[in-house]
Each structure stands twice: as C-alpha cells, then as structure tokens.
Amino acid sequence: QVQLVESGGGLVQAGGSLRRSCAASGRTFSTYAMGWFRQAPGKEREFVAAIRRSDGSTYYADSVKGRFTISRDNAKNTVNLQMNSLQPEDTAVYYCAATNTMIVTEKRSYAYWGQGTQVTVSS
Numbered sequence: 001q002v003q004l005v006e007s008g009g010g011l012v013q014a015g016g017s018l019r020r021s022c023a024a025s026g027r028t029f030s031t032y033a034m035g036w037f038r039q040a041p042g043k044e045r046e047f048v049a050a051i052r053r054s055d056g057s058t059y060y061a062d063s064v065k066g067r068f069t070i071s072r073d074n075a076k077n078t079v080n081l082q083m084n085s086l087q088p089e090d091t092a093v094y095y096c097a098a099t100n101t102m103i104v105t106e107k108r109s110y111a112y113w114g115q116g117t118q119v120t121v122s123s
Helices: none
Strands: 002-008 010-013 018-026 033-039 046-052 058-060 068-073 078-083 092-099 110-113 117-122
Touching: 002 092, 002 110, 002 117, 018 033, 018 092, 018 117, 033 068, 033 078, 046 068, 046 078, 058 068
Parallel strands: 010 117
Antiparallel strands: 002 018, 018 078, 033 046, 033 092, 046 058, 068 078, 092 110, 092 117
16 A cells, blocks of 8 residues: 655745655555546546656656656655646646556556645636
C-alpha cells in the first residue's frame, strides 16, 4: 500500500502562482510514476502532469504545458507541482496519485490517490 498526503493549494488571482506538494509513504519503492490530476465541478477527472520515479521523465497535459512544472525528490518521497500563470479555468480539486504501471497519463492506471485539495483561481 502507498499513502499520499497533499499540501498546498488555496485561492489565487489570475496570473498568480501556487505550489502543491504530495508526500508518499508505505511501499513507495513499488511506484513507477507519480501524477497530478484535477477535477472541476461537473467534469471528469483529467490528467495534469506525471513524473517517472526512475529517470524523472515528465509528461504534461497540453492545457498546462509551459505553465506547470512537476518535480520529485525520491529521497524524501515527495512530488511537487509548481503552477504558474494560473487562470480561472485551472480551478479544480487537484489530486496526487501513484501508479505501478507505465501508462502514466490515464487515471485508470493509478491505484493510489491523495485526498484532493481545492485550487481556486479568481478572475
């Protein structure tokens, strides 16, 4: 089992920045990648970004590419999401997740999820 605890998030004005962090515990050595997803009201949960544990390769949704940066610290078992140039359409509940598979951009691949935290961007 892998436990994920998130921190960060909150309320910011359009154009501002926020940083999300996720601390993993338990059988973290078994995870292939860590990812971030988000879910806006009335919408499906969607992929935001992911990072492979082995070599740090990163993956981003087109909607956040160039604005968001995912990073990890394997020694501390943490993954971070730096969100810049935030826009109202980025408003959602953001979830940290961990997967043991190579399919890192699809939510069905992720077996472990954090509790989710609201990010609100005001216009």
